[in-house]
Amino acid sequence: MNYSTWMLAFSLLISCWATNLSAYDFTPSGATTLAPNKAQESSILSEPILPIPLHVEVDQGKVALGLRLFEDKGLSSDGSMACRSCHLFNKGGGDGEVLSPSIDGGERATNTPTIFNVGLYSLYGWLGMSNTLEGLSEAIIKSKKGLANDWPAIIPYLQGDSNYVRQFSASYPDGINVNNVKDAMAEYMRSLITPNSRFDRYLRGEEMVLTKEEFGGYQLFKSYGCASCHQGELLGGNMFASNNLFREFFIEEGQSVKMDVGRYKKTKDENDRYVFRVPSLRNIALTAPYFHDGSVESLEDAVDLMGIYMLGRKIPEAHQALIVKFLNTLTGEFKGEPL
Ligand code: HEC
Ligand code: HEC
Numbered sequence: 001m002n003y004s005t006w007m008l009a010f011s012l013l014i015s016c017w018a019t020n021l022s023a024y025d026f027t028p029s030g031a032t033t034l035a036p037n038k039a040q041e042s043s044i045l046s047e048p049i050l051p052i053p054l055h056v057e058v059d060q061g062k063v064a065l066g067l068r069l070f071e072d073k074g075l076s077s078d079g080s081m082a083c084r085s086c087h088l089f090n091k092g093g094g095d096g097e098v099l100s101p102s103i104d105g106g107e108r109a110t111n112t113p114t115i116f117n118v119g120l121y122s123l124y125g126w127l128g129m130s131n132t133l134e135g136l137s138e139a140i141i142k143s144k145k146g147l148a149n150d151w152p153a154i155i156p157y158l159q160g161d162s163n164y165v166r167q168f169s170a171s172y173p174d175g176i177n178v179n180n181v182k183d184a185m186a187e188y189m190r191s192l193i194t195p196n197s198r199f200d201r202y203l204r205g206e207e208m209v210l211t212k213e214e215f216g217g218y219q220l221f222k223s224y225g226c227a228s229c230h231q232g233e234l235l236g237g238n239m240f241a242s243n244n245l246f247r248e249f250f251i252e253e254g255q256s257v258k259m260d261v262g263r264y265k266k267t268k269d270e271n272d273r274y275v276f277r278v279p280s281l282r283n284i285a286l287t288a289p290y291f292h293d294g295s296v297e298s299l300e301d302a303v304d305l306m307g308i309y310m311l312g313r314k315i316p317e318a319h320q321a322l323i324v325k326f327l328n329t330l331t332g333e334f335k336g337e338p339l
Pocket of ligand 2 (some may be wrong): 221
């Protein structure tokens with residue numbers, strides 16, 4: 001959808017949802033079921049949010065190779081950083097910093113987004129400038145704020161390591177080359193799903209898994225219109241939105257990083273000024289601080305600002321607290337263990 005079509009769809013959605021706030025209550029509404037596509041998914045509730053699949057099909061050899069590449073500092077220009085340096089499992093898949101560190105020690109660019117569930121996005125990066133994992137990884141490898149390296153240095157480095165040579169030829173008939181490096185890294189990242197959050201268990205029809213307040217928070221999330229942008233399996237990651245919808249976000253909050261201008265930074269199209277990819281809200285309780293500039297510490301404040309700038313209304317504190325309770329149910333499991 002282009003931006004203007006999106007704006008139209010958005011205003012229609014808001015006018016439907018925002019008028020219906022007093023109607024929310026804490027009892028589950030008459031849930032209907034979707035047409036079953038897989039036996040195990042057959043009882044998923046019909047909601048704007050879908051559960052993360054319980055399993056993904058990945059090639060374990062490529063995943064092991066991708067993991068090794070992801071953790072290898074030898075892929076960075078000065079040997080100081082690996083992909084893992086900024087995407088840590090004990091920090092919700094990000095780094096817990098306000099802004100991501102820069103390899104050259106220079107100006108920091110943006111907050112580091114989570115690496116969990118990235119196989120399920122259709123747009124990558126805060127500006128949604130790539131729509132494949134392979135494309136995004138290449139951009140980060142080459143970026144001065146990423147690994148600051150390039151293929152003419154990386155490929156000979158890998159060819160000089162007999163373990164890499166063996167691992168690549170076991171998974172790829174043509175061995176080590178640029179496409180296979182990107183493919184193995186992407187396969188590893190696709191394996192990083194976090195299914196089975198309490199909210200997903202609710203969506204799969206499990207009873208009594210949410211408290212009354214958490215359920216109430218979800219009803220508010222829908223009735224305020226949050227789900228018009230934060231929807232699908234990841235509650236985001238699949239559309240663009242402007243931070244400037246109802247008020248002048250960056251004029252009022254102050255400009256902090258170069259990316260504040262949104263997609264305009266890359267496209268130089270005025271329609272893209274202040275336009276960002278809607279981020280996922282999966283595991284959001286673990287990935288503070290929030291927003292592309294890491295400017296917000298608490299989920300309560302993030303919800304408050306979303307109300308003001310995206311929905312044009314002040315959300316009362318009691319409602320903010322319930323919405324946060326709902327957001328806390330979105331923390332999933334990684335390899336069967338709670339995150
Ligand atoms: C210096 C810290 C740092 C390192 C090292 C790093 N990343 Fe990231 N990563 C970031 C930041 C910051 C972003 C957001 C970039 C943007 O939107 O412009 C990001 C975004 C991503 C995304 C997109 C997530 C989303 O929400 O769309 C993926 C996937 C990713 N990185 C994978 C990798 C891979 C693969 C490597 C190694 C090649 C890597 N990262 C190395 C900081 C880092
Ligand atoms: C018009 C689309 C839209 C609506 C409606 C919307 N959001 Fe957002 N949301 C975004 C965008 C875009 C961002 C990223 C903003 C940024 O980083 O500058 C975001 C960011 C967030 C974040 C921080 C995510 C992170 O990883 O840093 C949270 C939490 C959030 N939204 C919750 C909500 C809640 C709760 C509501 C309803 C009260 C809501 N949003 C309504 C588009 C929307």
